[in-house]
Amino acid sequence: MVNKESMEELIAKTAELIIKSKHTVALTGAGMSTESGIPDFRGPNGIWTKNPEAERQAYQSYFRFQQDPRQYWIERMTGTSWIHELIKAKPNPGHFALAELEKISLLKCIITQNIDNLHQKAGNKKVLDYHGNVSLLRCYSCHSRFDPDEYELEKLLAEDRLPPYCKRCNGVLKSDIVHFHEAIPADVSSASQQEVGKCDVMLICGTSAVVYPFAMLPRIAKQYPSKQKTIIVEINAEPTPLTQEGISDYIIQGKTGTILPKIVEEVKKKKS
Numbered sequence: 318m319v320n321k322e323s324m325e326e327l328i329a330k331t332a333e334l335i336i337k338s339k340h341t342v343a344l345t346g347a348g349m350s351t352e353s354g355i356p357d358f359r360g361p362n363g364i365w366t367k368n369p370e371a372e373r374q375a376y377q378s379y380f381r382f383q384q385d386p387r388q389y390w391i392e393r394m395t396g397t398s399w400i401h402e403l404i405k406a407k408p409n410p411g412h413f414a415l416a417e418l419e420k421i422s423l424l425k426c427i428i429t430q431n432i433d434n435l436h437q438k439a440g441n442k443k444v445l446d447y448h449g450n451v452s453l454l455r456c457y458s459c460h461s462r463f464d465p466d467e468y469e470l471e472k473l474l475a476e477d478r479l480p481p482y483c484k485r486c487n488g489v490l491k492s493d494i495v496h497f498h499e500a501i502p503a504d505v506s507s508a509s510q511q512e513v514g515k516c517d518v519m520l521i522c523g524t525s526a527v528v529y530p531f532a533m534l535p536r537i538a539k540q541y542p543s544k545q546k547t548i549i550v551e552i553n554a555e556p557t558p559l560t561q562e563g564i565s566d567y568i569i570q571g572k573t574g575t576i577l578p579k580i581v582e583e584v585k586k587k588k589s
């Protein structure tokens with residue numbers, strides 16, 4: 318699919334769509350946070366593009382937790398994983414643009430694959446963490462989520478009392494992050510389906526759209542029965558399978574940290 322319109326025309330068209338829309342939803346991925354210094358997985362400078370061994374290890378995390386939760390926790394807390402960097406990261410102009418769009422009531426929800434908590438740090442209130450959130454713990458049994466500060470993890474490590482146990486049901490706690498081979502938490506999965514069912518404009522920002530079941534969401538939006546057509550706009554550094562298969566109506570090719578603020582600026586100009 319080749320866009321005949323210029324970048325400026327596509328930005329203006331997207332702003333118009335958002336203003337007229339009843340329910341705009343944004344789907345986001347790792348590309349959204351590269352400008353915050355967090356590498357993506359599969360982009361040209363991605364963690365896995367550069368280090369395929371890291372990808373192999375990521376596929377083992379969930380089994381390691383199931384087999385030996387104590388060891389899983391020791392490795393998480395003492396290892397040199399990139400996950401430690403996520404906690405320190407700060408939102409970039411792309412995140413702030415989506416927060417602004419929610420503030421003026423033109424963005425109803427973000428469904429993110431990112432685990433970095435940056436949409437929340439930017440100020441968005443309605444965020445569905447499809448793959449969990451690095452800043453939370455989740456019980457393996459009852460699925461309750463907790464702030465890690467409630468658990469004094471460093472103390473538990475020093476006293477060899479890991480893993481932490483749930484205060485509600487005494488089940489074992491893991492990170493809220495959804496590991497490969499682990500099911501998407503049911504509450505998030507069903508809320509995401511509802512949002513997709515309602516949306517008439519979907520902005521898909523910084524994702525290669527190859528991780529399932531998340532990558533099903535735009536496809537469901539496109540084919541949702543008995544509702545008006547959802548317009549799907551991709552904002553991504555490169556074309557994706559959604560572009561190639563015609564699932565998205567068009568792509569605005571470039572950086573989310575540049576394009577999203579321009580869209581929001583255009584929205585405000587048109588509304589004033």
Ligand code: NAD
Nearest residue numbers: 346347348357358359430431432433523524525554572573
């Ligand atoms: P991905 O790495 O597969 O794809 C990222 C896409 O974004 C690529 O197409 C890349 O070209 C594009 N991109 C990179 N920087 C961009 C920018 N500044 N502007 C616009 N586009 C840009 O990422 P994914 O599709 O989200 O799938 C990766 C999985 O890994 C997800 O499930 C996610 O949970 C996880 N992940 C999360 C983080 C995070 O929380 N920040 C980081 C890496 C991976």
